[in-house]
Amino acid sequence: MHVTHLSLADFRSYARAEVELGPGVWSFVGPNGQGKTNLVEAVGYLATLGSHRVSSDAPLVRMGADRAVIRAAVVEGERRQLVELELNPGRANRARLNRSSQVRPRDLLGVVRTVLFAPEDLHLVKGDPGERRRFLDELVTARAPRLAGVRADYERVLKQRNSLLKSAAMARRHGGRGVDLSTLDVWDQHLARSGAELLAQRLLLVDALRPLADKAYEAVAPGGGPVGLEYRGAAAEVASREELYELLLGALNEVRPQEIERGVTLVGPHRDDLVLRLGQLPAKGYASHGESWSLALALRLASYDLLKEEGPEPVLVLDDVFAELDARRRERLAELVAPGEQVLVTAAVPQDVPDVLSGARFAVTEGRVERE
Structure with missing residues (x-):
């Protein structure tokens, strides 16, 4: 192309x-x-x-x-x-x-x-989890463009659910009338359904990237690896959509009291992270500047190799x-x-x-x- x-x-x-x-x-x-x-x-x-x-x-x-x-x-x-x-x-x-x-x-x-290399890529290693979630989701969408709709659905449901939780939290803090939370179960189901699809694609992606990232790091910085990629969230292993749906639904139910207290959704793909490792240590906080750059480059090279293999x-x-x-x-x-x-x-x-x-x-x- x-x-x-x-x-x-x-x-x-x-x-x-x-x-x-x-x-x-x-x-x-x-x-x-x-x-x-x-x-x-x-x-x-x-x-x-x-x-x-x-x-x-x-x-x-x-x-x-x-x-x-x-x-x-x-x-x-x-x-x-x-x-x-x-x-x-x-x-x-x-x-x-x-x-x-x-x-x-x-x-x-x-x-x-496209696969884009830029100075901002250093944030993939040193930045907040949101940077790594964005990396995963953009690559997921590049592999399967239909996932853009799933991402949009998830964000829409998350916004509605957070709005309801925020109203409930504000009412509790100010001693007002309680907010009707009867629709929360429905929002949980919608969030778990779209979240399970997004989570499944992320987990498959991380599995596919692991060997490619390790190979790319060795090419950029010989002898500096191995590289590890660990998905951290409600689920960390590839499973069926229904299994992931049930996992997310159970996790949402478990943290519901804290969510009502804090007014925000505490479980789901929007809270997950991709932990990057060099050897046995997490790259964030331990990798040198040069190692961080090499790891960021390896992630982009791995992305390129994966996309080239598939399309x-x-x-x-x-x-x-x-x-x-x-x-x-x-x-x-x-x-x-x-x-x-x-x-x-x-x-x-x-x-x-x-x-x-x-x-x-x-x-x-x-x-x-x-x-x-």
């Missing part, structure tokens, strides 16, 4: 941008703050319906504009598709596929597939990564990704792009993208 054309309108710093691409390595080089990352961020947004830099769409719309548009032509084998997203902060985003508007944004998932080869995006790495890791990473069908690289100076990734180059300056 590769992108042949990227078109932006009022996205980030670009009033307009038209970039012709193709297979192979493509580098975007220019000083910081000139718009390099904005280009690859747009490609990543088409793949995940989210940004790796911000959590909302508002910062993605150019100042003074009320919407932004990302459009890309994509080739997969003999198949060519045109995907388009219109970002409307505060309103529903709109999607088009092959010029048809009879699609939802999440229907675009799977048309563009179209993803576009590899390396956003200002090489400046963060020492010479050894820089060269090893470059050698590993160089054979990719399409590799998009951003760098502040040409020297940050390893020789093995020499290819077509764009100069990015003050929002202008010019082929060198």
